[in-house]
Amino acid sequence: MNVLKNIFCAALILSSCTTAQNYQKGKPFLFKNSIELRGGNFNTDERNIAKQRLYAQLEDSARVFTKDKLFLFHTAIPAAAVYDTAYTYKSARNMIGSMFHLGYYQAKDSVIIDTIVHTALVRKRKSLLHLSWDKQQRVSVKYIVYAGNPTLIDTFSYRLNKPALQLLAVETMPKSFIKKGNPVTKGDVLAETSRLVDLYRNNGYYKFITDDLRMRGDTTILSLTNISADPFENIRLLAEANLKRNKPTIKLDMIINPLADSLRLQKFYISNVYIYPDYSSIDSLNTLPFFTDTTKKNYFQIRYHKKLFRNNFLLRNMNFKKGDLYRQENYAKTLSNFSKTGVWQNINIQTVERKDSVGNLDMILQMIPARKYGFEANIEASYSVNSNANTATVPSGGNLLGLSTNFSLQNRNIHKEGIKMTHAIRYGVELNLNSSRSNRIINSNELSYTNTISFPRLLGPINLLPKSWFNDGKPLSQQTFINTNPSYTKRIDLFNLFSAGVAFGNQWNNKINRKNIIKFPNIEYSYLFNQSDSFSKILLANPYLRYSYNTALIIGSSYSYSSTYINPRHPNRRRSFTGNIEESGLLWGRLGIFKKELRQFVKVDGEYTYAINNPKTARVFRAFLGVGVPLENNDTSSLPFFKQYFSGGPNSMRGWPIRGIGPGGKPILNSNYLTNDRTGDIRFEVNAEYRHDLFQIIPNQLVLKWALFADAGNVWNFRNTRPGGGADTLQFQFNKFYQQLGVDVGTGFRFDFTYVVLRFDLGFRFKKPDILKNDGWQIPDITFDHLLKGGKENTNWRQENFNFTIGLSYPF
Incomplete structure (x- = not known):
């Protein structure tokens, strides 16, 4: 009976809070720390970052170290030493010093030390069966930091005793990190110092270093040093001094360090x-x-x-x-x-x-x-669970497994000019794992060859552009490329597709993180043939597809721009933007060439990503908007299918498979000829993801991470594609588009191998745009039977509302 009691108690203490090991019996030991930051001019993110800085100021002997066991249990390590108040008060002084770096020169601290006697069940030996009750003197320390008001910058000036350096600093003062009215922080002072060092080193001062500069501050309150014979004037000056104390200011000067080596101050x-x-x-x-x-x-x-x-x-x-x-x-x-x-x-x-x-x-x-020749080979895989369609007739539905092999051979130095030529061959196959419900396992296969010739300079019409387009008149990382890409795809029992593309393009950087790509001309041809009766019936049941799935020729041009920005004041925040504009037929269509198959359209899209990265967590947000405008007024009033947008899959709406959502409010009909290849001319999508590091499986090599995500979006047609006109739920309408947004939520795990991330995501369709009931919201009709119970009906419900994907790298 005692053994069972001990086992029960052991399970109880292991599944509760942190326990202590190897402490000195009868002596107090540190068991818990907490920090409270009061006051200060912080927003939520800044306050959290400031608290992390304060925790980092704890002395090693004033920290509580814990380790995880079986993901859930926490044990204090190492041996709990006898508590010493000296380390607590030294940590408190460190915190006040840290607040100085944030501009809070009047910060104060308070320490609350609480010792309680706690009766705990502890192990006497390695076995869980050898347990006994013991009294522990646990010490809890609460640090309270009163930030007060930040010291603001009253004035800032350069006082450099070398005229050439003074002139350069004054001319670039609008770029300074030190701004009047802002709090004076160590980060801004270091950033301004680094800015000036870079400025001088870019103007011939090769040996100039940060030690050659020094920031000087003066916080003297003049009101306290002035003496007046008028007693009422003295009262006014004292009142002004008190106001200064409540709103402290500082005057800053950047000077040359008197100890600077004069040889470092020459060009x-x-x-x-x-x-x-x-x-x-x-x-x-x-x-x-x-x-x-x-x-x-x-x-x-x-x-x-x-x-x-x-x-x-x-x-x-x-x-x-x-x-x-x-x-x-x-x-x-x-x-x-x-x-x-x-x-x-x-x-x-x-x-x-x-x-x-x-x-x-x-x-x-x-x-x-480097070696002149390089060879690469790899295998790619993707997996998606879904049951949107009748897999007996539609190869797009079911649990899909995609496999592809890639081989490439590169010559890095043709003609002794650094010209690179790359030959790449790719073969891919899509398998339907619901073979018991389908009459075949293979849905499609694809074979493609890509040849790329890359010249390490800009060639062609781009050299006619004004030099002001480029950074300092000379673009960085110049490249001219010629791509040729024939491919063959067989969608079994649907159609065969032959595609070929040729593009001439230029790529360069205006700045290190500003990339530009121009393609002119860009030619793509897609020939659709051997269409089966099943595919014809799919087109008949889904009229909007017949505008997209046909032979098409594209002759046009495109421009892409991408940039990444990291805030120097908040280096953990990163913003990136990618924009594209593409056209076809604007020139050649007016010349009347290739009238029958030439497609005319303009397509514009942009993607914005914002990430806040902390040591063990990250919050990432993305927004995407793309619009394709077909310019014909005939029977092909939508983009060609290989230029249309789609949503779903591991990097998009993760509650749906690839091409599994939309277009618009397309309803699910009781038809044997449905398709999951849902595409459109317009795409809107927003995504949010919270990421958290769990623990290291292999130190410095493999980390297990967890994520919680939410996606919202859909695709639409730009024009009405209903035969004969009438209301079209597939067409984008501004007053209805928010009602047709799909919404999914989900969670996933990431195995971060440093060089690659393996990702597993499970998404649930919280709102389905193809269902009219409850405007598509799922919550009112979800039962525990749907989620947990067996049976064909419940199993089908889970397959139609959950989607499991495997991907490489992060989704955005």
């Missing part, structure tokens, strides 16, 4: 530039023989063992030359240019001060070539 120029394009790890600059080419005006000296690269190719990627003023940004651009060619595996630029002339540098580029 440097580039004397010689040496380029070693086939350097190796065993080479020495002085001992091994090199062939040398000297370019025009002796701007560069190219030294090599073998002529693997043409000189013009090397010089196009250089952003500095002999005689130039040293600029740090040109140093970084040159490194980036050579790195992004993909021709070298390692690139280094040495800067050597010349001993024979002060203020001159030799620049030495050492580049180790």
Whole structure:
């Protein structure tokens, strides 16, 4: 009986709160810490971040360390030492110092120490059966930090005793991180210091460092130092002083550190530039023989063992030359240019001060070539559980497993110009795992070949554009590409499809995180043939599909822009935007060429992502809007099917399979000829996801993460596609679109292997746009039988309302 009692008690204590081990009997030990931050000018996120900073100020001996067991149980580790108040009060002082860095110079602290005697069941040996009750003196410490009012910046000025440095600082003052009226924080002071260092290093001051600058502050209250013979004036001055105490301000000056080395305050120029394009790890600059080419005006000296690269190719990627003023940004651009060619595996630029002339540098580029040929092979898989359609007739329904193999071969240095040619072959197959309900296992298969030729510079009409389009007149990471892509797809018992595409394009960066891509021309041809009777009946039952599924030719152009921004004040926040605009037939359609099959349309879309990343959690939000406008007024009044939008799947509406939702309020009919290939000309979608790290399965290699997500969106047709007109629930209508939004919620686990993330998501269709009852909301009709009970009806309900997906990487 005692054994059963001990087992019961052990289960009870393990499933409750944190327990302590290896403490000294009869001595108090630290069991719990809590921190309360009162006052201050914080929003919710800023207050949470400030509290994390305060927790980080705890001394190691003032922390409570815990470890997880079996995901649920928590045990205090290591041996609980005897409590010492000295570490508590030192931690409190650390917290006040941390508040100084946030601009709260009047912060105060209070510490509440509480010791309670707690009777706990503890293990005497390793076995759970050897338990006994013991009295523990547990100490709980509560830190209360009173932030008070932040010290605001009254004035800020540069007081640099070198005219050239002063002029540069004043000219760029609008970019300063120090703003009048803002709280003075350590982060802003460091950011402003770094900004000035970068500014000076980009204007020839090669040796300038952060230690050469110093921020000076003055918080003197003038009202307390003025003496007046008028007693009423003295009362006014005292009142003003009290107001200053309640709203403290500070005057800031940026000065040159008096201890700065004068040699670091002079400009440097580039004397010689040496380029070693086939350097190796065993080479020495002085001992091994090199062939040398000297370019025009002796701007560069190219030294090599073998002529693997043409000189013009090397010089196009250089952003500095002999005689130039040293600029740090040109140093970084040159490194980036050579790195992004993909021709070298390692690139280094040495800067050597010349001993024979002060203020001159030799620049030495050492580049180790990569292998000329590269080969890659991989396997991709995706899985989706769904039962939207009758899988006996429609290969799109059921539990789908997609498998594909990819092989690519690349030559990285054609014609000694860094020109790359890539050959890629892909074969994919889609399997219907509900083979017991279908007359076949294979739904479709696909074979494609892609050839890409990439030139490491801009070629073609783009060179006619004004230089103001590019950063400093010279774009970064220049690339011109030619893509050719024939493919063959067989949708078994539906149709065969042959597609081919050719595109000529340019890619460049205005800035490091600003990418541009232009395709002109962009030609795509899709030939649909061998259409089965089953497919014809599907088109008859779904009239909107016949406008999309037909042979189509596209001749047009496109432009894409993407950017990423990280807030320097809040580096844990990241914003990214991607925008695309594409047209077909605007030029060729007016010339009357290829009238029969040429499609005319304009398509515009944009995606915005906002992420807040904390040490163990993240909140990520995404919004997508895309609109395609068909320009014909004939029987093909929608985009070609391979240009239409779709939603659903592991990276979209996760409660639906790929192409499984929409268009609009398309109802589910009792028909044997339904399809899950639901596409449209318009797509709107918003997503939110909360991510949380659970624990490390393999330290520094594999982390288990959990996520909670919600998605809302749908696709619509731009025009009325009903034969003969009339009300069309598939067409986008602004006053009804919010009623036709699908909504799903779900959860998932992520296995983060550092280099790749394996993701499992389960989504539930909270609101279904294809159901009229309750406007599609599921809550009123959900029962426990639906969720938990067996039987064909309940099983079908779960398959039609839940969707399970497997994906690689994060969805956005």
